[in-house]
Amino acid sequence: MSPWWLGGSLGTLFGIGLLLVVRRVPFLHKPSVDDRISPYLRDLSGPEVFVGVTSSSSPFHALMRLFEPSLRNGARRLERLLGGAASVRKRLARAGIDRGVEEFRIEQVLWGAAFFGIALVMSLIALTAGKGNPLGLIIFCAVAGVLGVLSRDTYLTSQVRRRERRLLAELPTVAEMLALAVAAGEGPAAALDRVARSSRGELAQELQRVLAETRAGESLVRALDALADRTGLVALSRFADGLAVALERGTPLADVLRAQAGDIREANRRELIENGARREVAMMVPVVFLVLPVTVVFAFFPGAVGIRLMAG
Incomplete structure (x- = not known):
């Protein structure tokens, strides 16, 4: 791996981490009206979002509570980007899943983050081995994250079909x-x-x-x-x-x-x-594309070899 690419990757990671730290500095983060009055309206708040996403006894529950604001923001942005809250709510009801749209969007964010993390680890391994183009690997990570988000939606559809x-x-x-x-x-x-x-x-x-x-x-x-x-x-x-x-x-x-x-x-x-x-009809596909060509090869190969020997 070239030292320039290694230095650039480390600098990018350091810059992203510094940006995340700066965004969480208290005097730069102006609280919204909801954040200021929510401690006084705790009894009137909605249901716990992470019920059903992960159990309270799970070791990931504390981690998810730590990143709860980021997950909520990601879920809201994903909802604005994809839309279709009515369709998601209807499919959740048909699948027998007692969750809201926000919980489902949080699951989509988590699936996308998991796919992105796996792709990032594979990309870093490829870069360490000196293989792959960095730009292509970045695109690969982004596509993996999008596929993770869409995979959760596809899995919900499969849950609906199984329950039906x-x-x-x-x-x-x-x-x-x-x-x-x-x-x-x-x-x-x-x-x-x-x-x-x-x-x-x-x-x-x-x-x-x-x-x-x-x-x-x-x-x-x-x-x-x-x-x-x-x-x-x-x-x-x-x-x-x-x-x-x-x-x-x-x-x-x-x-x-x-x-x-x-x-x-x-x-x-x-x-x-x-x-x-x-x-x-589907069973005809392996017969036509696998069994039949092999049969033809076995039938004509001895004749082709014999003709070649006679010509030689």
């Missing part, structure tokens, strides 16, 4: 259990309570939330409508709407639940057949 698959898998069984409970003579609320207490899974937790809303004074129909809006699944929305219509109009609830369970199982069967057809 679990909900769809549990829905036919829960519908049949509700139909049995209603046919045995229990009311809709009592049947929901029995099924929620006797089953485990994502849908059971949603039913417990519906019952908690009804105990808080909300009507069962509105709680079921909120369940349909919160999950965003067509099958679950149809299930909640069928329950609501049956409760409002007096339709036989057990027959409605059995019919919905049958429809959901048939939809799952169709989806399984469609996935199998798509996987069958």
Whole structure:
């Protein structure tokens, strides 16, 4: 590694550290109105941001509390840059994650910092070994940080899809259990309570939330409508709407639940057949691009060698 590049890198790191220190000097940092009145309004502050991001017993909790102002500023800037708070809030609800948008943005900042740190260590190792262009490595670190931020968003989408698959898998069984409970003579609320207490899974937790809303004074129909809006699944929305219509109009609830369970199982069967057809097409890719060329090479190689020997 050239001494000029080593000196420049050390000088840059020293300058960044000095800038961070100067920015934290008290007489240069004018406190905002929120900072001045927040100690007197501690009981009215919002929920702890780092609940769910890291546990209070974790050794990283103190480190995160130390960098809390920087993380909050980074989360706010990331929110202004990316936007889409409504979409993030909706996906968090569909994934069953009890966090706010600010907590999710802080996680994105942490993921970006982690990716940037890994790329920085790799770049320093490459520079120490005398390989790589410093400008290219700086761009590589920046791209890694951006990929870290976007990776957390992609992971949230995958969490939503996994939870939706679990909900769809549990829905036919829960519908049949509700139909049995209603046919045995229990009311809709009592049947929901029995099924929620006797089953485990994502849908059971949603039913417990519906019952908690009804105990808080909300009507069962509105709680079921909120369940349909919160999950965003067509099958679950149809299930909640069928329950609501049956409760409002007096339709036989057990027959409605059995019919919905049958429809959901048939939809799952169709989806399984469609996935199998798509996987069958995807299986042709290694056959065409790997197995077939190797077969052709094995078939023509002896003939090509024989022709070359005869020509020689």
